[in-house]
Each structure stands twice: as structure tokens, then as C-alpha cells.
Amino acid sequence: MLYIFRRLVLSLVWLGAVSSLFIDMGALRALTTSLLIIFLALSAGSIRRESWVVAGGIALAAIVVLFLGGAWAQLWHGFERALIFAGLLPTLQLTRAIAWRLPKVAKARADLGTLPERSADIGLMFGAQAFGYVLSTGAFAMVSSLVAAQAPMARRLAAGAASLRGMSTSILWSPFFVAFAVASSYLPAVPAWQVFALGFVLMAMALLISILMFARPLQLAAIGQALKCLLPVLAYLLIAVAAVMVVSAFAGLSTLGSVLVTMPLLVTVQLLFRPVIALDVVRETVRGFDRLGDDLLLITASMGLATAVVATAQIADQLSFLVALExxxxxxxxxxxLIQLLPAMAGVHPIITATVVLAAFTSQPLNVHPLILFQAMVAGWSLGTMVSMSAISVVTTANMFNLAPLQLAYGRNLGYALVTAAAVVAVLSALNTALSPA
Structure with a gap:
């Protein structure tokens, strides 16, 4: 009975979070935040020990902030800011539940399985990119079955690493990740079309770097074969992106708010055409609520800490001093x-470093264009989760391809992450110069 009550509470939180987009009422936010905390308490037994350890570290940091003059009210305000994520994660769960069942997605997966061996890793990377755009780590279940469980270790390692690169780089331009949500919450004025456009360019560059590093000699035919397999799902991705941009432009919502409104509507349209799968989609969505405790615990704790940090006068004075150094x-x-990538190598998830640092950066006037700061944060998250043993993407990939997480986190993808980070910094720096006033 506990799990039924827990799912009901999160459903109410979801409803309250979406309602808050249109109803600016303090009582509604307070009630929904209280329900979110109740959900976390009810989920205590299902949340991983590692997540509790991280949350404990955040709690200790919060105590230090309070000792330095921080206010309990700011911590609570941070919890309220986390409501948008409590609306996002169930929305993504709903989206993934139906994406699995779309015929064109199944066809794309089947076509990838027919690729010749020389194109296999490129196909896995592109497949994880396309499926990961919406399915996130669910993409690994789609592509891992294309590699035999009895395949040699070297083959499974290459395939797993390629899949991880593909899924992780989809974070660069997908609104269906927590990274995008965090960036959007602190930089809500950045237009959606700019985020998608620049993110797509960075994603393409990241995939090209991967091909140049791991698919030599370069074979354009192999790339063409892999891309052709994914044409069936291209329409779904374009419709999702276009719908989010249209709602953002005409409804006056942030990009994140547009995702919360748009995706349930698109899912509803699909279910009207495929009513036979409606019950299965609803069941899988609700069951998926049981797996959201970890992410909601960490993001709620991180948002509380970040909000309290930038509102504490003693800390704000130090930030102002750094800004004065130009x-x-x-x-x-x-x-x-790097504040995300380097700690990630030691097991610190970017959800902590990114939230606190972005809150600090956006609290002060910097000579960095908001779009550039948005993409720098998302890129750091993308690359950090690729090389962090605490990241669910690394753990899931290791499980699906029968590998040790250490092999993936500190293997060939480590060098790739550093090279790609350098390229991203170069591109964003040049673009920031072009966007800066003369």
C-alpha cells in the first residue's frame, strides 16, 4: 500500500508543479513543496545508499552556509525552485513509456542490427544518440541487445563506450534531461531555438570527434548507412523540438515549462491514434515513479544549497570580489x-557542482553571453556523466554490456571527454567574442 500512496503523492506534486506555471500563488508552491518532501520521505527505502551519502554531504555544506549567515528561508526557497524538476521527471517518464512502443522507433532499432561489422560502433553511437534524445539511459536497452552477450571483452567494451558517447552527447541539445532543466531554471531568458541550434552544432562536433578518434580509417559510407537507419525516428525528434519552441514562443513559458506542457499533449495525440497501448503507457509511467526518488532527492538538496549559497552575504561578497577581477x-x-568534469572523475555527480556553480555565476554580472554559459554548463554535465562512476549512465551501460563501471569511466572515453571539452571551450569562446558588444 505504501507504493500506491507514494505514487499518488508524486502525481499530486506533478500536477502542482505544472499548475504553478500558470498560477503564481505562494500557498500552492508551499503545498506542492511539502508534498515533494513527503514523497522523498516515502521513497527513503528505495533511494540508493550512494544518493543518501551525497545528500548527507550537501546537508553538511548547508549547515556551513547557515553558520556563515545563510537563512533557512533561502533553503526552503531552493526547495520550491526544485518543483519544476518534480514536474519534469514524471513528464519524461511518460514520454519514454510511449517512445518504446512507437513502430518507427522499433524499425530504426531493427535496421541498426543489420549494419555490417565495420559500421557497428558508428551505428551504436548514432542509435544511442537518437534514442537517448528522449529515452535517456533507456537507449542502452535498445542498443545493447545488438551486441551478443558472449562477444569478446574488447568488442563489448568498444560497443559500450560508443553507446555511452552517443547517449551522453545527446544531452547537448535535448530538453529531456535534468541538465537542460537546471540550466533553463537559472537562465530562463535564453530562447529555445538558440539552445537547440547551438546544442545541435556542438553535438555534431562531438560525434565527429568520436568518429575521428575511434572509427579510423574514416568511411563516409559507414556514416551514411548508420544515419539512414535512423531516418524513421527523425520526424519524432523534429516534431518534439518544433512543438517545444512554438509553445515557448507563443505561451510565454520558459523552455523547461514548455516541455512540461508540450510533451503530455503530444503523448495524448499518439494515444488517440493508438488507444490499444494507452493502459500499458499509463502503467509503465506510474511504475516509473518508484525510480525517481534518487534524482529528486539530489536535485532538491542541490537547489536548496545553491539558492542559500548565493543569497548569503558573506559568500556573495567573495563572488563580487572575483567578478571585479574581470x-x-x-x-x-x-x-x-571543468568544475563538473574533473570532480566527476572522482565520482562527484555534476548535479551538485553544476547547480551550485551556475547559481553563483548567474548571481553576478559576467562577460559571458547567457547562451554560452547555458551551453557550457550542459556540455560539462554531458562529459562529466560520461566519466563518472556515480553516473547512472555509466552504471547502466556497464550492466547492459556486462562490463565493470571502472572500465567505462576511465577507459577510452576519458581521453575523448578531455579532447571534446577543449574543442567545446574553443568554439564557445569564439562565439562569445562574436556575440559580445564591440
Missing amino acids: IPATVVIAGML
Whole structure:
């Protein structure tokens, strides 16, 4: 009975989070935030020990902030800011539940399985990219079955690493990830079309770097074969992106708010044409609520800490001092990436470092364009989760391809992440210069 009550509570939180987009009422936010905390308490037994350890570290940091003059009210305000994520994660669960069952998605997966061996890893990477755009780590279940469980270790390692690169780089331009949500919550004025356009360019560059590093000699025919397999799902991706941009432009919502409104509507349209799968989609969505405790615990704790940090006068004074030094834009951009990437190598999830640092950066006037800061944060998250043993993407990939997480986190993808980070910093720095007033 506990799980039924827990699912009901999260459903109410979801409803309250979406309602808050249109109803600016303090009582509604307070009630929904209270329900979110109740959900976390009810989920205590299903949340991983590692997540509780991280949350404990955040709690200790929060105590330090309070000792330095922080206010309990700011912590609570941070919890309220996390409501948008409590609306996002169930929305993504609903989207993934139906994406699995779309015929064109199944066809694309089947076509990838027919690729010749020389194109296999490129196909896995592109497949994980396309499926990961909406399915996130669910993409690994789609592509891992294309590699035999009895395949040699070297083959499984290459396939797993390629799949991880594909899924992780989809974070660069997909609105269906927590990274996008965090960036959007602190930089809500950045237009959706700019985020998607620049993110797509960075994603294409990241995939090209992967091909140049791991698919030599370069064979354009192999790339063409892999891309052709994914044409059936291209329409779904374009419709999702276009719908989010249209709602954002005409409804006056942030990109994140547009995702919360748009995706349930698109899912409803699909169910009207395929009513036979409606019950299965609803069941899988609700069952998926049981797996959201970890993410909601970490993001709620991180948002509370980040909000309290930037509102504490003693800390804000130090930030103002750093801004007065007129740190070059390239250093800020590189710092936004590396503050996520380097701790990730030691097992610290970017959900913590990204939230706190982005909150600090956006609390002060910097000589970095908001779009550039947005993409720098998302890029750091993308690459950090690729090389962090605490990231669910690494753990899931290791499980699906029968590998040790250590092999994936500190294997060939580590060098790839560093090279790609350098390329992203160079591109974003150049673009920031072009966007800066003369």
C-alpha cells in the first residue's frame, strides 16, 4: 500500500508543479513543496545508499552556509525552485513509456542490427544518440541487445563506450534531461531555438570527434548507412523540438515549462491514434515513479544549497570580489566545464557542482553571453556523466554490456571527454567574442 500512496503523492506534486506555471500563488508552491518532501520521505527505502551519502554531504555544506549567515528561508526557497524538476521527471517518464512502443522507433532499432561489422560502433553511437534524445539511459536497452552477450571483452567494451558517447552527447541539445532543466531554471531568458541550434552544432562536433578518434580509417559510407537507419525516428525528434519552441514562443513559458506542457499533449495525440497501448503507457509511467526518488532527492538538496549559497552575504561578497577581477570569458567557460568534469572523475555527480556553480555565476554580472554559459554548463554535465562512476549512465551501460563501471569511466572515453571539452571551450569562446558588444 505504501507504493500506491507514494505514487499518488508524486502525481499530486506533478500536477502542482505544472499548475504553478500558470498560477503564481505562494500557498500552492508551499503545498506542492511539502508534498515533494513527503514523497522523498516515502521513497527513503528505495533511494540508493550512494544518493543518501551525497545528500548527507550537501546537508553538511548547508549547515556551513547557515553558520556563515545563510537563512533557512533561502533553503526552503531552493526547495520550491526544485518543483519544476518534480514536474519534469514524471513528464519524461511518460514520454519514454510511449517512445518504446512507437513502430518507427522499433524499425530504426531493427535496421541498426543489420549494419555490417565495420559500421557497428558508428551505428551504436548514432542509435544511442537518437534514442537517448528522449529515452535517456533507456537507449542502452535498445542498443545493447545488438551486441551478443558472449562477444569478446574488447568488442563489448568498444560497443559500450560508443553507446555511452552517443547517449551522453545527446544531452547537448535535448530538453529531456535534468541538465537542460537546471540550466533553463537559472537562465530562463535564453530562447529555445538558440539552445537547440547551438546544442545541435556542438553535438555534431562531438560525434565527429568520436568518429575521428575511434572509427579510423574514416568511411563516409559507414556514416551514411548508420544515419539512414535512423531516418524513421527523425520526424519524432523534429516534431518534439518544433512543438517545444512554438509553445515557448507563443505561451510565454520558459523552455523547461514548455516541455512540461508540450510533451503530455503530444503523448495524448499518439494515444488517440493508438488507444490499444494507452493502459500499458499509463502503467509503465506510474511504475516509473518508484525510480525517481534518487534524482529528486539530489536535485532538491542541490537547489536548496545553491539558492542559500548565493543569497548569503558573506559568500556573495567573495563572488563580487572575483567578478571585479574581470576574469576572461574563456576562463569562465572552461571553469564551468571543468568544475563538473574533473570532480566527476572522482565520482562527484555534476548535479551538485553544476547547480551550485551556475547559481553563483548567474548571481553576478559576467562577460559571458547567457547562451554560452547555458551551453557550457550542459556540455560539462554531458562529459562529466560520461566519466563518472556515480553516473547512472555509466552504471547502466556497464550492466547492459556486462562490463565493470571502472572500465567505462576511465577507459577510452576519458581521453575523448578531455579532447571534446577543449574543442567545446574553443568554439564557445569564439562565439562569445562574436556575440559580445564591440
